[in-house]
Structures are given as structure tokens and as C-alpha cells.
Amino acid sequence: MMRRPRPLLAAAMLLALPAAAAAQLVPPLGGVVGRTLSGVAQTLSPVEATLSDARSLAREQLRRVRDLARRYPDRIEIDRAGDAVRAGELVVVDPDDTVVAAAQAQGFRLIAREDLGDLGIGYARFRTPQGQSVDRALPRLRALAPGREVSADPLHFPGGALGTTTLAMAAPPAAPGGARIGLIDGGVRAGTPGLIRQQAFAAGAPQPNDHAAAIASLLTGGGGIRASAPGAALLVADVYGSDPAGGNAVAIARALAWLTREQVPVAVVSLVGPANPLLARVVAAARRRGTIVVAAVGNDGPAAPPAYPASYPQALAVTGVDARGRPLIEAGRATKLDYAAPGADLLALDRNGRARSVRGTSFAAPFVAARLAAHLPDLDRALAALDREAQRGGRATGRGILCADCRTPPR
Template sequence: MRPLLPTILAAMALAAAPLAAQLQLPRVPGVGGIVGNVTGTVDDTLETADRLTAREARRLLRVRDQTLARLLRQNSDVIERDVRGELARRGELLAIEASAAQIAQLEAAGFRVLGRERIEGLDIAVTRLGIQSGQSLAQAQARAAAIVPELELGADNLHFAAGTVVAASTSAPLAVSLAAAQAAPITVPIGIIDGAPGNAVPVAAIKGFAEGAPTASDHGSAVASLLRATGVRTIRVADVYGQEPAGGNALAISKALGWLSASGCKVVTISLVGPRNPLVERAIKAARERGIIIVAAVGNDGPAAPAAYPASYDGVLAITGADRKGRALIEAGRALHLDYAAPGADVYAFDAKGRSKLWRGTSFATPLAAARVAAALSNGQRWRAALDTEARDLGAKGADKVFGRGLLCGGCGKK
């Protein structure tokens, strides 16, 4: 069975082709959002893309939902829907900081302990619970919550990449206007939670958190190469996909964040999007309490989509994408808050084989913004003040819901 990440990107390319042609989007508008229907009034959520009509926004979500439903059918042996209808690892629940008495109650009700671990670097205890045969994950999750309502418990939800390749480039070398040779070196270590990069992108360390990891991926290579091109010296990569069909799950992401925290990363960039999850939320909070700045993409499900995570967790820098004309990406998703924009269209980066390609999506805006955070820290600056000074105001004057506090790294990612 093929890993879920490349499968979902390939499926999106086929499912979204008619929509992409109509909207003049790249063939894959990007997977990066939350399964679900449009909620709230579309008029209130469309201000991020004045070229996108309410009907097209709904269609963008329908394409994604249909694609994920197809992937669920194709991988039903390893994934299923949780109590909210979100995709998750099949047959498993995650209990956070569960007491012996709470576990005993669940075992008496037929749940099985599959494993116990304490997440390195974050000191979070997690118990993996198997559900009874014949029960769906949604049924088991609701039942467990009724038995121990005070226990923090959730499914092992899946997260997906928020961008994809648009076209191959004819020239091999990757360069940006903010060249590493010209810019002051960025010495603060940056961590990446994604797929692994290929050999063409040198990094300080790679650790796998999924079956078959580390495995070189195009998406992870692109993210890492953008950091290298902006002058970042030390990059550590946590591969949460490997070759696992249910990779990118909440437990893998939380363990990855713990390892990056213990490894001394001061900034972590996450170009993945999924639903709100109690374990990931707890891991994000613990990492922030240790002084780590987390930068995350808002996804590519369009402005009518439900709020995306981890970008929507408290204290996470939520990053959207803009094109080279300073317009918001019409497929850009949304978060509960928005901090900054960065280039997310016509961005050049390496694939897993070291080939320079053209990429699109909020996935690629996110590492560019993370590099500016690390640059400020490397220079001993107050990073928020430094970013606000650098950010170019776009759209409505001042901070807004389309570009946040402005565009960072505007010249980055160019040839």
C-alpha cells in the first residue's frame, strides 16, 4: 500500500482538475484543511479572495471532501472517521495523562492498552487505546468520553500537506534574491515537521516518526530547500510520513515536536494541516512554554473552509500565501487568527531528486516566514518587532484578515 501523503496529492490532482481550469489555479490547489461542510455565512469568509465566488468556494471544499472520501475507501484498513467525521488512524484512541484508575475503567469497558509512552522533550504521557472489535472509531470515542468524561482523549487524526508542485524548471540551481551568500547567516536552528528531504538538501539531522521513515519526499525537500536558500545553517527534520499509509498522525507530530524541542530548535515550521486535536494542542502548548516559536500554514481549502490547525492553536504564527503581484492566493484557507503572509505562488524549490521546480501553496510561504523569525533571533532582535518592521502592508491598511500584519520575505523563492 502506498503512503497516504503522495496518494492524497495525486488524487487531488485528478479530482480538482476541472476546478483548477475554471479558477486558473495550478492543477492541485493543495490539500491542507479540515474535512467538513462549509459553516457560517460564506459572505463573512470570502474576504481573503475577492476573485473567488461563493459557489466556487463551496466547490473547492466539495472537491476536497470527495477526494478524502475516496482515499478513505482506498485505505479503510488503516484509516477511518472519528466522532467529528475527521480522518484518523483506524481503531485507536489517545489518552493524555490518564490515571491508573481511568485506564482501569476503560479496560473494564473493553478497551485495550496498546502502549504507553512519555513524549521526549515535552513530558507528556500518552496511552494508546485499542477499541473493541465491531465498534467504529466514532462509537468507541463517544463511549470512552462517557465513561471518563474528565479524561483528555482523542483520535489519532491525520494531517496533510498544504501545497504541491506546479511545474518543472529548466534551470537546476535554486536561488533567491535574499541569497545566503549575501544575507547574514541565520544561526538559530529551525525544525521541520514534514516528509524527509532528499540528499540534495543538506540538513543537520533527520529522524523518522512513521513506518519506513525517513523517506525522501518532494514536499519535505521543497520546504527544507527554501530554508537553506534563505541562509538557515542548521535544519533538523522530523519525518512524520515515511511510507506509512496513515502517516502525519497526531501522535507522530507530537513526538516530532518533542524531539525538535529536545534537539534545541528555537523555531519549528509546520506546512501541514488537520483538525483540532487534543494531543497536538497539548504538545504545541508545551513547546511554546519552552520558548519554541511555531510557524504553521493556513492550508489551501479556500476562505470558506473551517479553521485550520495547527495554525489556529493559541500562540502559533499562522501564515497565508500571496502571489508575486501581492494578491492573496485564492485557494488560501483560514485560521482563527492570521499573523503574516509570505510568497506562496511561483516559488522555486527542490524536489526529492534535487530538481528545481515551481511550487504553489501556503506550505511554501510558511518556511519563508519561519526563516525571518529565526533571522531576527539570530540578530538578537525582538522577533515580533523585527517582523512587523519588515512586513509590507497589503490590502486594507494595517493588520487584516487577508494578509495579517503584512508580507514577509517578499523577494524570497524567486529565481
């Protein structure tokens, strides 16, 4: 049986593709890629530019992961599957006192134990015995916790990148008072339009970063960026802060539990990582209590393993399209695809309030979240309304393209 490419290798495979092989790049996109490539003889440079952008995103992710693991070997390790995980840490879902005691007796040190409030889910974090890697310690802890879900704590990475600085026309954002939307990412600066609360879920948080600022600006505007959810109230959960191992599954689970307690109906998660049992449970429980995750599928290409949290059944999975409605050639995949939205040929703000070009499925997710929030509180009716709004774009756009006119084009 042919093995799927490991997450860290998926980007490497994209980097290795020559422009001439673009026809083999994205089988699931079928006719879209075929129509694009049919005009190569007449307009080769746009295709080359698209592939260059895709390779740049993939190269940046590879570089970042490898650099983090090299610089912080005591905080980050690469597991057998090729995923970046918290070094020397394992997580047990819903442990009882017997499991905790058995683990401690075998040299596992309890780091933290927490119940995630009304979600009815608990977890314990353990340090592996001295000198043992995550891969070596994992089967030992599973044997000590029969019937429990035991895993590493994988890191999640942004599904997009910011490019050059571009001028934007000044436009005042709407005052908060509309829908409540949660953002799980990095921090944003004080004065971000619509910001009503910001919570820390990592060391050094809240700390503004460019990716989170861009997502926030696509929702609530400011600095010349058009708001897709004008007047929305933002609750921001910073899961990165200054922690090299930020963006881990535990931090995202805790952040989502917080947004659920705050009765925030929509949570944007433009981050990508592997499947994790704790986060899967929390995403499902949050939706049952009225908070739905809208997640990007990432930019590792369609040959990569399914991206999470987008692939959890209870989340809405979002991909990106360019200004002509064509799926991004570097877009990752999910076990199911719900919608597409603009993910290229647009501007967003960085953490310093400057308008910059952006590209990636990250930037499509807030547009879908904005349209969903506009139709709530009844989720079933809201999803039906989105289906009616969605512009059909082929299988590679799920149930269709939303908010196609929400982008702020580069000038």
C-alpha cells in the same frame, strides 16, 4: 443555526464554484478580490488560471483522502465530522493507571503509553473494542476517563502542491552554521543543504517526499533555489514515512517534543488538520520551552473550518500571496492570522533535486520561519522585528507580507 462545512466538504465546495461566481468566493479578502475582479473584462485569463489552480489543489486533496480511506480501511476511517483519522484508535491525554485499567476492562486494548519528556504531557493510545468505529467508541472511552481529554487521532495533509518541472540556475547553498530550524513533514534526501539530523516518527521513515523537499529547499536552497535562511541547520522529523495513516496528531506531537528537547527554536509545520487536544497541549508546552510552531493555514478556502496547528494560539499562522502580493484565492483560514509570504509564482526542489513550480500556503510558512529565526533568540524582539519588516497588504495578510523578495521565480 447554519453548520460549518466539514473539512472534506470544504474542498468540494471550492470545486463547485464557477469562475463567474468568483466574487462570492472569498468574503474575508474583501477589497483584494474586488480589485482583482475589477479587471476581469481586460484580463480574464489570469483569473481563470488562478481558479483552475485552486480547484486542482482541492481536487487533489479530496482524491487523496478518499483514496486512502478506500485502500486502507483497516488504517484510516472518516469520522462523523468528515475528518480522516486513524482507524479504530483513540487517544487519552495524561491517563493514570486507573483510567488505563478501566479502559482495558471494557475491551479497549492499550497500544502505547508515552510521556513526552520535559513537556510534562503524557498520552495513551487505545484500540477500540472489536468492530467498533471511532465515533461509536469515543463516548464510551470518555465515560471511562472523566476529566481527561479523549479524542480520535486525525491525519494532517500538506498545504500545497508541486507542479511542472522548470529549469533553475545552479547556485551553491551556504554551509550549515546559522540558525537551527525544525521541519515536521516527510523525509528529505541525504545531502539536502543544511541537513544535520533526521528522525523517524512513522513506519518506514525517514523516506523523502516532494513536499518536505520543497519546504527544505525554500529554507536552505540548493539546485538554483534561493535560500531564505542561508546557512541554517535543519532538523527534519518525518511523520509520514510509508505509513498510509502518517501525519497523524500523535506523530506530530512526538516530533515537536523531539525538536523541543533538541532546543530548536522554530518548527515549520506546513500540514493541516482539525483541532486535537494532545497536539494543542504540545504546541503550547513547546512554546513555553522556547520552540515556536510556524504553520500554514492550508488551501481549503476561507469557508472551511479553521486549520490546525495554525489556529492554536501559540503558533504563528501563515497564509500565501502571489507575485503581485494578492492573497491566494484558495487559502484556508485560521482563528487568527499572523503573516503572509510568497505561496505562488515560485520554484522549489522536489525529492530528486529538480526545480518545480509550487503553489499553496505550505510554501509561505518556511519564509516566515526563516525571517523569525534570523531575529531570535529573544522571541518578543523577533516578533517586533517581523512586524517592522512586514509589508502591509490588508486584513487578508495578517500583520503583513514577509520575505516578498525571497521567491525564486519560474523561468
